[in-house]
Amino acid sequence: MQSQQTATDCVSDITLIDQFGADWVDQILEIEKLSFSNPWSRDSFLSELNSKNSIRFAALSDSQLVGYLFAHRIEDELEVLEFAVSKAERGKGIGRRLITKLIDHARATSTSRILLELRHSNHEAFCLYDTCGFKPYGVRQAYYRNPQEDALLMQFVTNRPNL
Numbered sequence: 001m002q003s004q005q006t007a008t009d010c011v012s013d014i015t016l017i018d019q020f021g022a023d024w025v026d027q028i029l030e031i032e033k034l035s036f037s038n039p040w041s042r043d044s045f046l047s048e049l050n051s052k053n054s055i056r057f058a059a060l061s062d063s064q065l066v067g068y069l070f071a072h073r074i075e076d077e078l079e080v081l082e083f084a085v086s087k088a089e090r091g092k093g094i095g096r097r098l099i100t101k102l103i104d105h106a107r108a109t110s111t112s113r114i115l116l117e118l119r120h121s122n123h124e125a126f127c128l129y130d131t132c133g134f135k136p137y138g139v140r141q142a143y144y145r146n147p148q149e150d151a152l153l154m155q156f157v158t159n160r161p162n163l
Contacts, residue, residue: 013062017057035087055072061089077114120152139152
């Protein structure tokens, strides 16, 4: 927990919001296109924004979106669907704050675990997830395109009783 406090302190000018609407899609798409070789489309984001199972958080700095996280609830699990921080703001603890907010949400809603996948070569993301308590549990062969690459599957198991 100590490292989470330190990361939070260095981004005190960041505001986290949740359950935002379609008015943020243009700013999300800007970050998305610069972050992923296969970015989500506007329609994909709008569809997720309209889903009753969508959990989403955004990080704002001076009213500008600098990061976002989309997750989807499936029974008692959350799956991270899309998560990015603008390149100019990376390494400042914003991603850690978004992940920590998701973990807090999971614990508050009796979620058993949070699932995600990442490119096998994405060491920066792996280190973030690992230090937040996520553990590898599998691999999806040739999951990603452009370039083709395996996905590492990770999970965070909450402290929910009876697991």
